[in-house]
Amino acid sequence: MTFRLGSELVRKVEEEYSGKGYEKITLTTFGFQAPEFYKKLGYSLEFVREDKDPKLSKYFYSKAI
Numbered sequence: 001m002t003f004r005l006g007s008e009l010v011r012k013v014e015e016e017y018s019g020k021g022y023e024k025i026t027l028t029t030f031g032f033q034a035p036e037f038y039k040k041l042g043y044s045l046e047f048v049r050e051d052k053d054p055k056l057s058k059y060f061y062s063k064a065i
Helices: 005-017 034-040
Strands: 026-031 043-048 059-062
Touching: 005 026, 034 043, 034 059
Parallel strands: none
Antiparallel strands: 026 059, 043 059
16 A cells, blocks of 8 residues: 655645745655655755764755745
């Protein structure tokens, strides 16, 4: 069974802000959370603040809307 709730929530946020004068959406996530998830949704990695524990590295993403 495949759940797409996360993807749908992100899409709704993008939809809500699209066409209202915003150029992009930016977000952060940790290595133990969802860096690959946002990449799959078209977000571009801007920066990674590395931590000695890779799970605690912080990922900065953006996507034009």
